[in-house]
Amino acid sequence: MSALLTIHQLRVAYGKLHAVQEVDLQVNADERVCLIGANGAGKTTLLKTIAGLLSSTGGSIHFNSLSITHAAPHDILKRGIALVPEGRGIFNQMSVAENLALGAYIRSDKLAVQRDIDLIYQAYPRLGERRHQAAGQLSGGEQQLLAVQRALLSRPKLLLLDEPSMGLAPLMVEALFVTLNHAHQQGVALLLVEQNARLALVHSDRAYVMETGRIVLHDTSTALAANPAVGAAYLGL
Ligand code: ATP
Numbered sequence: 001m002s003a004l005l006t007i008h009q010l011r012v013a014y015g016k017l018h019a020v021q022e023v024d025l026q027v028n029a030d031e032r033v034c035l036i037g038a039n040g041a042g043k044t045t046l047l048k049t050i051a052g053l054l055s056s057t058g059g060s061i062h063f064n065s066l067s068i069t070h071a072a073p074h075d076i077l078k079r080g081i082a083l084v085p086e087g088r089g090i091f092n093q094m095s096v097a098e099n100l101a102l103g104a105y106i107r108s109d110k111l112a113v114q115r116d117i118d119l120i121y122q123a124y125p126r127l128g129e130r131r132h133q134a135a136g137q138l139s140g141g142e143q144q145l146l147a148v149q150r151a152l153l154s155r156p157k158l159l160l161l162d163e164p165s166m167g168l169a170p171l172m173v174e175a176l177f178v179t180l181n182h183a184h185q186q187g188v189a190l191l192l193v194e195q196n197a198r199l200a201l202v203h204s205d206r207a208y209v210m211e212t213g214r215i216v217l218h219d220t221s222t223a224l225a226a227n228p229a230v231g232a233a234y235l236g237l
Helices: 043-050 075-081 096-103 110-123 123-131 142-153 172-186 197-202 221-227 228-234
Strands: 003-014 015-030 034-036 058-063 081-084 158-162 187-193 206-211 212-222
Touching: 003 187, 015 034, 015 043, 015 187, 015 212, 034 043, 034 197, 043 081, 043 158, 043 187, 058 228, 075 081, 081 142, 096 110, 096 142, 110 123, 123 142, 142 158, 142 172, 158 172, 172 187, 187 197, 197 221, 206 221, 212 221, 221 228
Parallel strands: 034 187, 034 206, 081 158, 158 187
Antiparallel strands: 003 015, 003 058, 206 212
């Protein structure tokens, strides 16, 4: 398997607080990887750093064998990494259509973008019906689907997702993972941060466990789900 994202000895700090410490992590092409860990473990910090929203204080990040360690967010997006941030990052006052259009701002093939948006409206009729309404009027689940589809409109090779299931009803969580698995079947690799470890391990191939800024375990998701220490700490077993 070829490495798509390779993180080596990454460190990120907020002043004196070392939120990410010597992290090594890899996502291969076509892989679904999840990152689990308690509140404050450093998961969001790691995703934001990959997306270029935070600067690292040491170590390196390579994507497709090229360094993106100090690249700007729009450059990282152009290279093929899109982030669905915690809390979705939907612009509530803007329409559904305007939110989607933002996802495609790096693309110049405007006809293909419109075709992709039409396909989204076909697949998600609720988004289609409400295309001219403010995105803030959508339900939480619909907003999360909008956020994922907006990110996919940049045609990423790797999608970073920060707590996508947070606050969603079980049926919406199911719909969300159908969407993510479909994207994965289309060749998009996933790096998923989830508080819901059970869900994350079911929907991933490999998993990393993060505690106070460090990766303390990594293995196939099946092996980690069967690991008694993971079961006790994260699966309530
Ligand atoms: P959660 O699941 O609660 O989002 P997390 O694993 O994503 O947790 P981070 O949000 O990355 O963890 O936080 C890692 C550490 O960095 C925590 O101690 C947090 O308090 C701290 N932190 C996060 N953002 C900032 C910030 N902007 N300024 C200072 N400290 C921060």
